């Protein structure tokens with residue numbers, strides 16, 4: 417059979433459009449496909465929650481690919497080891513309490529598990545604003561990252577979700593947008609973004625899980641964004657906390673979704 421180039425084009429555009437439209441009304445929309453966002457998405461999807469992740473870059477995985485200073489091995493601590501078992505990523509014991517995993521295996525496995533569980537990842541799409549209905553933040557305003565990068569004057573599109581997850585890492589972009597557009601009305605002690613503190617792996621790893629919570633009504637923070645928003649330490653190239661934070665974000669949202677049933 418001869419291949420028709422235009423049929424290939426139609427197949428791509430029609431199936432992408434169908435997928436995007438299907439996911440334009442969601443239970444949970446996640447901004448950022450780093451380890452925290454992906455892990456949150458996976459934990460939600462395996463409980464049959466309708467979830468999509470919007471990622472600015474071509475590749476997903478955020479800061480995980482580079483391990484520490486481009487040595488593509490990850491370290492996880494005692495608690496992080498449990499989640500590697502859960503997502504079936506292999507690791508080696510470096511010494512008691514310190515385990516190493518291959519960054520590529522970790523991201524590709526997480527991505528495969530998440531997509532097979534039903535997560536839709538939309539890469540090359542940036543979150544540029546939030547949608548408001550009355551006082552309620554209820555969606556993400558999206559544009560092609562290429563439009564953003566070229567500073568083109570092109571209006572965005574919008575998707576609706578019951579819950580939003582801020583998983584954009586250190587810059588906490590989604591929460592910054594909320595503060596800029598709505599004011600410093602966060603559920604933090606100051607109402608504003610408190611700001612990330614210097615490196616302290618032991619504290620940062622613990623704090624990132626504690627700080628994974630609602631930061632604005634219906635908006636949950638996870639990963640490095642959680643420590644930036646609530647004012648806690650960075651932890652350097654140790655990734656257990658990111659995965660555990662994603663898992664915690666999912667369980668907090670699941671509790672809320674259950675109360676609405």
Ligand code: 48H
Nearest residue numbers: 448450451452472478479542543584585639640650651652
């Ligand atoms: C769409 C966006 C937008 C936007 C950003 O940086 P990440 O890997 O974030 P986490 O929190 O999952 O993991 C943090 C970890 O990688 C890290 O940096 C650590 C542990 N640092 C410790 C230290 O001490 O330095 O992923 C965030 C993702 C990226 O892929 C961005 O491209 C994406 O979010 N993103 N996507 N719209 N507006 N902003």
